[in-house]
Amino acid sequence: HDHVTYNVAVLPGDGIGPDVVSAALRVLGAAGEAYGLRFAFSHLAFGGAAIDACGHPFPDEVRAAVAGADAVLLGAVGGPKWDALPRERRCETGLLNLRKHLGVYSNLRPVRVFEGLEGLSPLKSEVARGTDLLIVRELTGGIYFGKPSFNTPTEGVSTDRYTRGEVERIARVAFEAARTRSGRVTSVDKANVLDVSQFWRDVVVGVHESSYPDVTLDHLYVDNAAMQLVRDPRQFDVIVTANLFGDILSDLAAVIPGSLGLLPSASLGDGPGLFEPVHGSAPDLAGKGVANPVGTILSAAMMLRHSLDQGEAASAIEAAVQTALEEDPTTDLGGSRGTEAFTEAVLKALPTPV
Ligand code: NAI
C-alpha cells in the first residue's frame, strides 16, 4: 500500500478549528511515515472563513474538491462574527449542505471514558469507568426529512418515514461495526407507540437473521435507553437508531467523558466520508493554544479506519492518544498541556518509521 496517495480535503473552519486540525494533520503525517502511507492534503476555506473570502460558507470549488477527495477532515465552523447573517448564508447551513452533498447517511459517534479520566465525568466515577460505546445514528432520513412537513396557523406537521433500504443500510453499518468491537448491537426505537419504529425493528431483525447471526442483537425503547445510558453506560457496545433519537442520545452520551474536546465523529455514505470532532468552534478558546485536539485526532483515526482501510494505523493513533492522556492531559481535563505540547506527546507515543 505504499504507492497509494490518499487525497484528503481539509476544511479547518473557524475558531479553534484550525488549531485542532493542524494537530490532527501532524499526527496523520507521523502515522503515515510509520505505516508507509502518503497523503495529499488540500486546504479549503469553509464556514466563516469562506464567508470572509467569498461571501458564501460552502463555495462551489469546495463542493467539487470534497466530492473528488478520498475523505474530508473538518474542524468546526461558526462564531459571533457571522451570527447575524440570514439563514441561507450561515455557517450551520453550509455544514448541513456539506453533509447532504456527500450523502453521508450514517453518523458514528464513539463515546469512551479513558482510564484515569473517570473523575471528569458528571456521572459517578464507578459508573463512568470503562465506558466504551458507539452510537450509529441514521443521518439523512426520518422525521428531519419526511414529507409532508409544514405549519399552518392551526397545526404543525412533520412526518417520520423510513424506507426498507434506508434501515437496511444503517443496520449493516452497525452490525459491521459490532464485529470489530465486542459483538453487540442495541437497536433503539419506540416500537410500542410508532408504526415507523415497528417497521425499523422488523427490518433490523431481518438484516440480523439473514447476514449477522454472529452478532448479539437486542432492542430498547428510546425512553428506557436514555435512562440506561446514565444509569449504566457500560452495558452498551453499539447503539443503532433513527435520526431524531440519535441526535438526542448522542448529545446525552457526549457528556459522559467530561469534555466535549475528547469526542470524534465520522459521517459515512457511499462516497467520501466526513470526519470531524463533535465540538464547535469554541470562540472563547480561539487563538489561546489550549484547545483539546483529541476529538480531531481521533476523527483522523476514524478516517484511516473507515475511509482509507488503514485500521492498523488508526489503532496506533488511538493507543498514542491514550498514552498521552495518561501522562498529562490538556488543561480542559485538569492537565497542564496546551494543544501543541499535547500533540507533541501523541507524536512521541506513535511507533517510529519502519
Ligand atoms: P462549542 O462546542 O464550541 O463549545 C462548548 C464548550 O466546550 C465551550 O466552553 C468550549 O470552550 C468547550 N470546548 C469545545 N471544544 C473544546 C476543545 N476542543 N477543547 C477544550 N474545550 C472545548 O459549542 P458552542 O459554544 O455552543 O458554539 C460555539 C460556536 O461553534 C457557535 O458558533 C456554534 O454555532 C458553532 N458550532 C459548530 C459546530 C460544528 O462546526 N460542527 C458544532 C457546534 C457548535
Ligand code: MG
Ligand atoms: Mg445535536
